[in-house]
Amino acid sequence: xxxxxxxxxxxxxxxxxxxxxxxxxxxxxxxxxxxxxxxxxxxxxxxxxxxxxxxxxxxxxxxxxxxxxxxxxxxxxxxxxxxxxxxxxxxxxxxxxxxxxxxxxxxxxxxxxxxxxxxxxxxxxxxxxxxxxxxxxxxxxxxxxxxxxxxxxxxxxxxxxxxxxxxxxxxxxxxxxxxxxxxxxxxxxxxxxxxxxxxxxxxxxxxxxxxxxxxxxxxxxxxx
Amino acid sequence: xxxxxxxxxxxxxxxxxxxxxxxxxxxxxxxxxxxxxxxxxxxxxxxxxxxxxxxxxxxxxxxxxxxxxxxxxxxxxxxxxxxxxxxxxxxxxxxxxxxxxxxxxxxxxxxxxxxxxxxxxxxxxxxxxxxxxxxxxxxxxxxxxxxxxxxxxxxxxxxxxxxxxxxxxxxxxxxxxxxxxxxxxxxxxxxxxxxxxxxxxxxxxxxxxxxxxxxxxxxxxxxxxxxxxxxxxxxxxxxxxxxxxxxxxxxxxxxxxxxxxxxxxxxxxxxxxxxxxxxxxxxxxxxxxxxxxxxxxxxxxxxxxxxxxxxxxxxxxxxxxxxxxxxxxxxxxxxxxxxxxxxxxxxxxxxxxxxxxxxxxxxxxxxxxxxxxxxxxxxxxxxxxx
Numbered sequence: 001x002x003x004x005x006x007x008x009x010x011x012x013x014x015x016x017x018x019x020x021x022x023x024x025x026x027x028x029x030x031x032x033x034x035x036x037x038x039x040x041x042x043x044x045x046x047x048x049x050x051x052x053x054x055x056x057x058x059x060x061x062x063x064x065x066x067x068x069x070x071x072x073x074x075x076x077x078x079x080x081x082x083x084x085x086x087x088x089x090x091x092x093x094x095x096x097x098x099x100x101x102x103x104x105x106x107x108x109x110x111x112x113x114x115x116x117x118x119x120x121x122x123x124x125x126x127x128x129x130x131x132x133x134x135x136x137x138x139x140x141x142x143x144x145x146x147x148x149x150x151x152x153x154x155x156x157x158x159x160x161x162x163x164x165x166x167x168x169x170x171x172x173x174x175x176x177x178x179x180x181x182x183x184x185x186x187x188x189x190x191x192x193x194x195x196x197x198x199x200x201x202x203x204x205x206x207x208x209x210x211x212x213x214x215x216x217x218x219x220x221x222x223x224x
Numbered sequence: 225x226x227x228x229x230x231x232x233x234x235x236x237x238x239x240x241x242x243x244x245x246x247x248x249x250x251x252x253x254x255x256x257x258x259x260x261x262x263x264x265x266x267x268x269x270x271x272x273x274x275x276x277x278x279x280x281x282x283x284x285x286x287x288x289x290x291x292x293x294x295x296x297x298x299x300x301x302x303x304x305x306x307x308x309x310x311x312x313x314x315x316x317x318x319x320x321x322x323x324x325x326x327x328x329x330x331x332x333x334x335x336x337x338x339x340x341x342x343x344x345x346x347x348x349x350x351x352x353x354x355x356x357x358x359x360x361x362x363x364x365x366x367x368x369x370x371x372x373x374x375x376x377x378x379x380x381x382x383x384x385x386x387x388x389x390x391x392x393x394x395x396x397x398x399x400x401x402x403x404x405x406x407x408x409x410x411x412x413x414x415x416x417x418x419x420x421x422x423x424x425x426x427x428x429x430x431x432x433x434x435x436x437x438x439x440x441x442x443x444x445x446x447x448x449x450x451x452x453x454x455x456x457x458x459x460x461x462x463x464x465x466x467x468x469x470x471x472x473x474x475x476x477x478x479x480x481x482x483x484x485x486x487x488x489x490x491x492x493x494x495x496x497x498x499x500x501x502x503x504x505x506x507x508x509x510x511x512x513x514x515x516x517x518x519x520x521x522x523x524x525x526x527x528x529x530x531x532x533x534x535x536x537x538x539x540x541x542x543x544x545x546x547x548x549x550x551x552x553x554x555x556x557x558x559x560x561x562x563x564x565x566x567x568x569x570x571x572x573x574x575x576x577x578x579x580x581x582x583x584x585x586x587x588x589x590x591x592x593x594x595x596x597x598x599x600x601x602x603x604x605x606x607x608x609x610x
Contacts, residue, residue, distance in 0.1 A: 058519055058602040079523060086521025093606065097516045101233035106226075111520045113226050 005166060005198050006032035006055055011064035013050055013221075024050045026221045028064070037192040037199045039212035046218040048202040049170055055200060056089055056168050057081045069165065086114045090159030090197075092188075094171035096151040098143040098158075104130065104150075105139040108157045115162070129157040132195075133187055149180025156187055160195070167191060169201040173208045185211045227526065231533040234506070242538060245502045249542025249585075250549055252495040253578050257550035258557060259488040260574040263481055265561070268401035270470040272340060275440035279469040280433040280450055283460040286312075289429025290459055295331075297453050303437050303446045308334040309430035311414070315378030315387055317368065325364055327378060327407040328431070329414040335359065337436050340398045347372060347393035355413045357392035361404030365394045376407070383414075385421060400569065429459075434466070492581045495542075499589035503535050507593030514597040515605020524598045531597060532590045539586030543579055550578075 008030040014023040025047045032038050040048045053059035054066050057073045066073050068088065076084060091097075098107045108129050112122045130136050133153040143151050152172060159167050169188065173181035189211045191197045201212060209215050217224050235242050280298060282288035290309075298307050309331040317323040335341060335348070343351075343359075351357045358376060370376065370391050378387045389409050397404050411430075418426040437446050447463035454461045464472075507514075514527055550570055558568040 053603050056519070058606075082518065082521045082523055085519065091519055097512060097606070099230075099513055099516070101230065101237055106229075110517075114521050 002033040002035060004031040005034040005036070005069060006030070006200070007065075007067040008051075008055070009065045009067065011051075011054060011061045011066060013047070013054060013059070014062050024221050025054075025061075028221075028223055030216070030223065032198065032200060034198055035192070035196050036214060037189070037212045038201065039209035039215045040200065040202045040218060041204070041206075041209055041215055042218035044204075047221045048218050051218065052168050052170055052200060052202050055166075056091065057085055086111060086162065088165045090162065090164035090167040092152070092155050092159050092167065092169035092172045094174040096143070096148075096155045096175075098151055098154060100143050103140050103142055104135060104146065104154045104157075107143070107154055108161050111158060111162045125161050126157075129161040130154075132160060132190075133157045147180065148176050149183055152176060152180070152184050153187065156184070156191070160191060160197075165198065167197050167199045169199060169203075171203055171205075172201060173203065173205050181205065181208065227529045227533060230530060231537055234510075234530070234534050235537055238506075241502060241505070245498060245538055246542040246545060248498045249495055249539060249582070250546035252491050252498070253543055253546025253582065254549050254553050256488050256491045256578055256581070257546070257570060257574050258554060259484050259491070260577065261554050261568060261570055262561075263484055263488075264571055264574065265401075265568045266477070266481065267471075267474060269403050270467050270474060272397075272399055272401040273465075273467040273470060274340070275443065275465060275467065276437050277337060277466040278435040278437060278443060278447055278450070278463050279466045280435060280461045280463040281431070281469070283451070283462040286431065288459065289427050289431070290433060290461060292428045292430055294454065294459075294461070295433065298433060298435060298450055301446060301449050301453070303439060303442045304450075305436045305438050306333055306337065307433055307435050308332065308337055309411070309433045310334060310408075311411070311431040313378070313383065313387075313409075313414070314381045315383075316381060317376070317378055319379040323368075325367075325405055325407060326403075327409075329411050330408045331411040331430065334408070334434065335395075337434050340402045341395040342398055343393050343395050350392040351410075354390065354392055355410055355416075356389050358389035358407055358409040359393040359395060360391055360407045362394055362396045363404035364407060365391070367405075370394070378407075383418065383422065383425060385417075387417070389413075432469075435463070492585065495582070496585045496588055499535065499539060499542075499585055500592065502538065503531070503589045503593050506534065507531065507596055511597075511600060511605045514600055515602045518600070518602050519606065527597045528594050531594045532587065535590035535593075536583070536586040539582050539589070543582030546582075547575055547578060550575075 008028050011025060011028040012023070013025040014021050028051065040051060042048050050059065054061050055068065057076070060074055071084065073081065073084060099110065102110070105126055108126045109122055112125055117125065127136065130139055133156050135150060135153055135157065138146060138150060143154070146154065172184055172188065176184060185208050188199055188201065192199050201208070203209050280290065282290050292309070295307050295309065298304060311329045313327045313329055315327050317325070335343070335351070351359055360370060365371070372391055372394060374391045376389045376391055378389070380387055395404070415426060435450070437443060443465050450463045451461050517526060554568070554570050561568050
């Protein structure tokens with residue numbers, strides 16, 4: 001049996017708005033094995049992104065534990081969490097979130113600046129990551145000079161470049177046309193199958209979800 | 225290194241906005257520099273006065289005479305080396321108020337007390353030989369195109385009539401700030417003419433005495449001794465260092481100077497608001513980028529470096545441009561103001577103050593954006609996608 005890389009143990013999350021407590025996730029129990037490609041689906045407001053944020057350590061649960069690998073990440077301090085994210089997590093966002101003043105190469109290099117790699121090693125890593133996503137000829141292009149699909153591929157290269165344990169993708173095809181979305185999903189599938197990356201993807205798109213090994217549905221903060 | 229690269233890229237992201245901000249900062253620095261230079265120049269004349277010269281005047285007011293007979297008594301006070309005197313004349317050149325400049329009559333030995341005036345020796349001798357000769361400062365001579373030997377006519381405003389002189393010497397200041405805008409002529413010429421034309425105005429009195437003392441440390445003691453000599457007389461005296469005497473005159477403009485100082489600091493406030501606005505706009509636009517950096521594992525120190533660096537870079541560019549522009553602007557202004565101020569030029573303290581204020585403004589303008597960026601919850605920042 002493949003060990004679980006991500007474990008959510010009775011995780012609940014609620015937000016306070018003025019004097020109101022708004023529950024978003026309720027008693028979530030989830031195990032994601034290493035090497036899994038999981039699609040989290042559900043209607044808007046069901047708590048998919050919140051769940052992804054908790055796994056990413058950019059939000060904290062109101063109750064329960066989030067364990068990634070052997071680390072209970074909800075016990076980590078902010079600075080420890082930041083270090084942990086830089087080492088173990090790769091992010092892919094719906095709107096790519098590239099730095100507009102940096103080239104594709106520099107955007108991909110960004111997470112490596114927090115490592116102890118030499119400049120030469122960083123360059124090798126970046127070139128490898130960009131060649132995996134098929135953009136080695138666009139290294140010097142700025143985001144505004146790329147199509148949406150290319151921007152998302154740069155973002156995937158950035159997520160990949162540190163060789164993270166876990167890639168978290170939040171609606172990675174949500175802002176793309178059909179063809180670009182297909183390319184991105186093929187790429188994510190390759191990362192999972194060829195590079196053995198564990199991927200958790202939030203999506204509305206059934207076609208995108210088809211590429212995942214497992215699909216789970218959230219509704220009103222509960223896994224169904 | 226990447227932080228520097230990112231700062232420079234961020235600065236050029238909105239070129240027009242950055243350029244306008246830098247120009248705004250530069251303009252404010254120039255205005256600050258001009259006002260500071262104006263204030264410094266106003267006091268420059270007093271700053272260069274030596275501490276070993278005292279001025280004795282009528283205790284009631286400078287407009288009242290001090291008897292000429294006091295000279296011998298003052299000379300006998302221990303510590304006094306030499307004494308001369310002067311009297312305000314107040315004549316107008318070509319009888320035009322626009323041609324105003326300080327002019328006064330001076331007693332024997334007066335110019336020898338002013339070591340900060342540099343004369344050609346032969347010109348000095350000529351002044352001492354000719355009774356109707358006059359001396360003018362270099363700036364004043366330049367203003368009216370006078371050369372040694374030129375006749376000069378002043379129309380008396382206090383002492384009636386047309387007064388004719390021959391310019392026999394032109395002096396230069398030994399250092400910037402020394403007054404070069406005055407005209408002096410001989411007491412004997414003045415006194416003789418008064419006795420001939422308006423004897424009722426010849427009062428055997430002078431406007432003030434200039435007293436050279438051996439030891440500047442003794443100035444308070446000697447001043448007290450001089451004034452004690454004439455206590456309970458019809459013309460009691462007030463003696464003080466020439467610097468205090470001059471500052472007393474300048475103090476008449478204190479309210480205006482204070483106003484100018486306040487304006488110079490308000491300008492710093494304006495710089496601050498300009499930069500705060502720019503930095504706040506930039507930070508607001510980059511919320512999602514700050515959130516991304518935090519998501520990727522960059523800590524508060526990186527965000528502080530980015531925002532502070534950008535703010536400082538804009539401030540420093542603006543400050544340096546302002547300082548560079550300050551020189552030609554003040555140079556041009558000095559062409560118009562040299563008749564009123566000696567040493568109207570930028571000094572090191574003004575540059576230092578301007579740069580210090582610019583750096584403070586750079587730091588201050590970054591504080592709020594830094595606070596916002598560091599406190600920003602990642603999920604909130606990531607939602608903010610433009």
